[in-house]
Amino acid sequence: MIVPIPVHCMACGIQLKNEIPPGEDRLRGVCPDCGTIHYRNPKVVVGTIIEDAGRVLLCRRAIEPAEGLWTPPAGFLEMSESMEAGAARETMEEAGADVAIIRTFARIDLTRIGQVHEMFLARLKSPEVTAGAESLEVKWFTWDEIPWSELAFPVVEWILRLRAEDLASDQDRIHRGCLHWKEVGSPLSLENYDLNDIQSLHLAL
Ligand SMILES: [Zn+2]
16 A cells, blocks of 8 residues: 555645645645645554464465465554564454564565565464454465465565575575665566665574
């Protein structure tokens, strides 16, 4: 979901004017009545990669966008919530899984749609998992079974590929990168992104 351009004032409901506020460098929706300036800023998405006995837990989405496709449990961070708490909450909501966060795994900027994704490694505190309202099913996959052609979003594919690489090469790393769409080809395909600014930091454990 791309953050929508606001039309009406969030504070008083009046139609906004597009103008560059003093000292700024871009158009904002400014309320001609109460003066509230409406900023459009990226949203934070948090989620978990849950591993157990060489498998990873994925959810099949019951909602658009990408209905019917697979993703680790993830969703938008709420107000007053830490990233870890948000990731655990989304995991409970979508996969019915009670998890302990182990550590951060990847932070990816999605500049095209204005999102920052922070994914954590997590482990189950109890073995039950069940599809939540936004999931058609939840399922464990070995790393050889990942449905690469049926993943929900390019960022999901990139993050799972990074984790698969780390496990295959027995490395513990934290990744930080940006998905730069090349502006050619479908933005829903990872191959149409420049992934070159990835930084992968080895953890000393
Ligand atoms: Zn207003």
